Amino acid sequence: MADTNQYLRLTLADRNFLLPSTASLAIEQKESIQMGALPRGSIIGHRNVSGSKWPVLSLSSELQGDTSAAWTRAVFVGNAIHAVGIAVNEVMLLPRQDTVVEPFNPVGPPPTSAGHIFSGAWIHEGRVVLVLDPKGLSGYLQTLAEGS
Amino acid sequence: MNQPVGQRVHILQIPIRSMMVVVPISNTAEVTNVGELVSIPCSPAWVQGAVAWRGRAIPLFAFESLLGKPISPISSRSKVVIFNPLTGRKDWEFFGMLATSEPHPGVVDNIEPLTMATSEFASNPYVAAEIRLQAKRGLIPNLDTLARVFYL
Numbered sequence: 001m002a003d004t005n006q007y008l009r010l011t012l013a014d015r016n017f018l019l020p021s022t023a024s025l026a027i028e029q030k031e032s033i034q035m036g037a038l039p040r041g042s043i044i045g046h047r048n049v050s051g052s053k054w055p056v057l058s059l060s061s062e063l064q065g066d067t068s069a070a071w072t073r074a075v076f077v078g079n080a081i082h083a084v085g086i087a088v089n090e091v092m093l094l095p096r097q098d099t100v101v102e103p104f105n106p107v108g109p110p111p112t113s114a115g116h117i118f119s120g121a122w123i124h125e126g127r128v129v130l131v132l133d134p135k136g137l138s139g140y141l142q143t144l145a146e147g148s
Numbered sequence: 149m150n151q152p153v154g155q156r157v158h159i160l161q162i163p164i165r166s167m168m169v170v171v172p173i174s175n176t177a178e179v180t181n182v183g184e185l186v187s188i189p190c191s192p193a194w195v196q197g198a199v200a201w202r203g204r205a206i207p208l209f210a211f212e213s214l215l216g217k218p219i220s221p222i223s224s225r226s227k228v229v230i231f232n233p234l235t236g237r238k239d240w241e242f243f244g245m246l247a248t249s250e251p252h253p254g255v256v257d258n259i260e261p262l263t264m265a266t267s268e269f270a271s272n273p274y275v276a277a278e279i280r281l282q283a284k285r286g287l288i289p290n291l292d293t294l295a296r297v298f299y300l
Contacts, residue, residue: 062190103238105241106191106195107195108297117190121198121205123203123204127184127186128199130186130189
């Protein structure tokens, strides 16, 4: 069955992914992120929220650590206690009627115990745009952050 | 995939490098051109990416990689064989295998498995059997093992 939820289009490097809009805890401009003097692993900065630090990770279009990637905003996922941000070049809220997402199950083992990073796909102009799974993405980012 | 010996079976012969993969044609849904292949981040090396097919994303896997062989480069002759969902999976869980050239349908009257002890794939869990097809040899994938590695 087609999913008619609303989605954010995230651009990392030159590649687009979709994220259910309800999965986003916050979207912050780059200027409001506390930048580290030096990147620590994939972590390029953090956001201070009520005494806790939400790390911001910089990733390549293959979702591997890449602190050289250009970015303008951070999109935070997870929960208020264990939130993680992903640095993106662009964020756009897609019109609901334009986005028909079908279920997609990657083959092979998921990268973390939280499950696969993708759970859907949108076919746009004949090209596959993968849809991020909030739980799988959050688990993957947490694992990257803890390893940094 | 476990066809009794002596039964007439309609097959699809899928060329992958110098090998021929043989599957019952009833396991396949369509043979298509490759189209635009996008990578699936954080996937194992034997996953080649995803293509659009009938409004869905179809994951492609490289059977030769599971056999320990280098992955074939994609060329203008490459094709995608879309497989029907494996037993017990959801009806939208199609998957694809890249062929190095156009697959060919055929019919075999007697599947005669070769002695696996003489096969270089004797201990490979992804090969159910190796058969003789006229002058060639054909590999029958073990779909039960594939299901386990696909959907752990």
